[in-house]
Amino acid sequence: RKEVEQDPGPFNVPEGATVAFNCTYSNSASQSFFWYRQDCRKEPKLLMSVYSSGNEDGRFTAQLNRASQYISLLIRDSKLSDSATYLCVVPSYNTDKLIFGTGTRLQVFP
Amino acid sequence: DVKVTQSSRYLVKRTGEKVFLECVQDMDHENMFWYRQDPGLGLRLIYFSYDVKMKEKGDIPEGYSVSREKKERFSLILESASTNQTSMYLCASSAPGTLYEQYFGPGTRLTVT
Numbered sequence: 267r268k269e270v271e272q273d274p275g276p277f278n279v280p281e282g283a284t285v286a287f288n289c290t291y292s293n294s295a296s297q298s299f300f301w302y303r304q305d306c307r308k309e310p311k312l313l314m315s316v317y318s319s320g321n322e323d324g325r326f327t328a329q330l331n332r333a334s335q336y337i338s339l340l341i342r343d344s345k346l347s348d349s350a351t352y353l354c355v356v357p358s359y360n361t362d363k364l365i366f367g368t369g370t371r372l373q374v375f376p
Numbered sequence: 377d378v379k380v381t382q383s384s385r386y387l388v389k390r391t392g393e394k395v396f397l398e399c400v401q402d403m404d405h406e407n408m409f410w411y412r413q414d415p416g417l418g419l420r421l422i423y424f425s426y427d428v429k430m431k432e433k434g435d436i437p438e439g440y441s442v443s444r445e446k447k448e449r450f451s452l453i454l455e456s457a458s459t460n461q462t463s464m465y466l467c468a469s470s471a472p473g474t475l476y477e478q479y480f481g482p483g484t485r486l487t488v489t
Contacts, residue, residue: 274416300476309466309480310419353418355476362475363434366411366419 269293270356272367279344279374286340287370289354299337300355301328304369310353314339344374379403380481382467388487395454397484399467407470408450409478410434410442412463419466425450457488 271290279285291299298317302310314321316337320329327340341348354367383398401408409424411434421434423442431442439461443451450469454461464485468478 298476309482311480312477315476357476363421363424364476364478368416368418 269358269365270354270367272354272370274368274370276371276373279372281344281346281374281376283344283374284340284342285344285372286338287352287372288336288338289367289370290334290336291354291356292335293356293359294332294335295359296356298357299328299330300364301337301339302353302355302366304351304353306350310366313352341372344372346374346376348372349374380467380469380479382465382481382484384484385482386485386487388489389454389457390489391458393454393457393488395457395486395488397452397454397465397467397486399450399452399469399481400448401450401467401469401479401481402448403469403471403479404447405469405479406447406472407475407478408444409468409470410440410450410452411466411468412436413466413483414463422452457486459488462486462488 269292301313303313304310314328316328325342329338351369351371353369380401410422411419413419425431425444441453464483466483467481470478
């Protein structure tokens with residue numbers, strides 16, 4: 267099983283829709299999780315951190331399900347500007363390295 | 377504002393050439409990283425550094441070396457470029473204690489022919 271797995275998408279949604287994607291991880295001891303956003307031909311940027319049950323920032327909500335070992339990212343009221351690839355990131359077990367998922371592509375259309 | 381810059385956005389080199397990719401950050405960060413990003417494989421860590429003159433191997437260090445002579449600069453070296461090193465190379469930095477909040481440069485698209 268890969269350390270971090272994501273559905274590559276694309277998720278095509280209309281403006282105003284709510285969309286959610288999941289990310290599964292293999293290391294049950296992981297304590298922290300991150301979502302990075304990467305626009306087309308741009309560098310990744312930290313979007314949100316998830317340390318316990320979840321985190322909310324405006325239209326974005328990240329949740330953690332430890333029992334099933336996945337984290338989710340929910341985007342409400344999607345905007346055209348939300349179109350990007352969302353990378354799920356988990357610290358590697360017992361090291362200081364980050365393990366990046368391959369990303370889920372979101373395309374919001376008018 | 378946080379800034380990480382990379383010396384080139386696009387680079388084309390021939391097989392066997394020695395290639396230098398430079399990364400500079402202006403945030404006084406201790407930690408610096410080099411990744412490569414390939415379709416379907418995501419970002420993979422090549423090397424990282426916690427301080428000047430320190431370096432640690434990442435997950436795919438073979439064929440690469442690094443240099444960190446100054447805190448703000450972290451160089452990636454391809455000793456003898458090969459076609460399988462064609463990729464997007466991303467540099468990142470982070471402050472001590474915030475290892476997971478990494479700031480990335482714009483990337484260098486390297487093509488080895």
